[in-house]
Amino acid sequence: MIETLTDYPWHKKTWDKFSSARTRKHLPHALLVTGEEGIGKKQFAEKLVQSLLCHKPSNNKPCEQCNGCKTYTAGSNPDFMEIQIAEDKKQISVDQIRALSKFITLSRSFDFYRVILLHPVEAMNVNAANSLLKSLEEPADNTIIILLATSLNQIIPTIKSRCQLLSLPKPSYRQATDWLQINAPDLSNVKERLDLSFGRPLIALKIDDIDIDKAADFANAILQVVKENKSITEVAKVWEKTQHADLINWQISWLQSFTKQQLMNQNDNKEFKEVSPLEQDLSEIKAHIDAEPSWELYQNILEQKKYLHTSVNPLMFVENMLVLWFKASHPCR
Secondary structure, three states: OOOOOOOOHHHHHHHHHHHHHHHOOOOOOEEEEEOOOOOOHHHHHHHHHHHHHOOOOEOOEOOOOOHHHHHHHOOOOOOEEEEOOOOOOOOEOHHHHHHHHHHHHOOOOOOOOEEEEEOOHHHEOHHHHHHHHHHHHOOOOOEEEEEEEOOHHHOOHHHHOOOEEEEOOOOOHHHHHHHHHHHOOOOOOHHHHHHHOOOOHHHHOOOOHHHHHHHHHHHHHHHHHHOOOOOHHHHHHHHOOOOHHHHHHHHHHHHHHHHHHHHHOOOOOOOOOOOOHHHHHHHHHHHOOOHHHHHHHHHHHHHHHHHOOOOOOHHHHHHHHHHHHHHHHOOOO
8 A cells, every 4th residue: 555645845846847847748768766865755756656657637746536546556556567675685686677678568558657666776786787778778658667766876877878867855954844843743852853864854753762862962972072071981981882873973963063053153943942952062062163173073074984884893983983073172182
């Protein structure tokens, strides 16, 4: 069963681009939809699919009432095929792409569009990608292949060149906040959730209060190091067993916020009147770090990401990050 499609205001410009092309009958045979995780990329693609399968679209939006819409919602539309990573696999295989190629040759059941949704494109192995190229090079009539991708850099150029790109932007902070307040009115700590999710509302929904409390505790630990209240080794011992990816992502989020505020010479997210303990600690940390050291610190923390999947000593990994904060706040030492 396909869930009811939700409206995402930041999708509007990209949707209008698709709608205009369809109205002018300039739809390509392949669409490559890209965007970050957590901004509704899959939902956007599902809306595209249903629009194309709909027998009576209104302004290119699905009517929800025709056989095309109803069978799609029920997961049984004969003119639609979805390809994704099989449950027990790590990649999209060449056999799955061969099934796509066979599907394209079949007669359409409703005499409208035939639609294929493939995601994520990056998960195709080399043989699968080469097989897909054949279908892209020899498009079938009234057939549209929709590809979903997070990272364009991981897609071979020959596939990209045969698709029309539809790029979904990340919502503004205000858009993400408004969307969460409308769709999850009982959600607490909205600002903290958005900060920890890098402004991606669908990921913010999955962040719980435990994550927020942990992040606040880690910010406080950094503050203690910055103010020289505790030794780096002592603090690092408390955090060495925490998921290092979480620690890195929290710091990247905070430093991005620092840089933005310093460049604009203002406090971020003024619409939030209440100041949380996390915000208080971050504000105090920021006061100890000037703009130039803050940017250098950001680059250095990003550099630490390359060690996430190595056998680096956990204690040393956390110590190295805390040393970077200490040096940024004490540039003369």
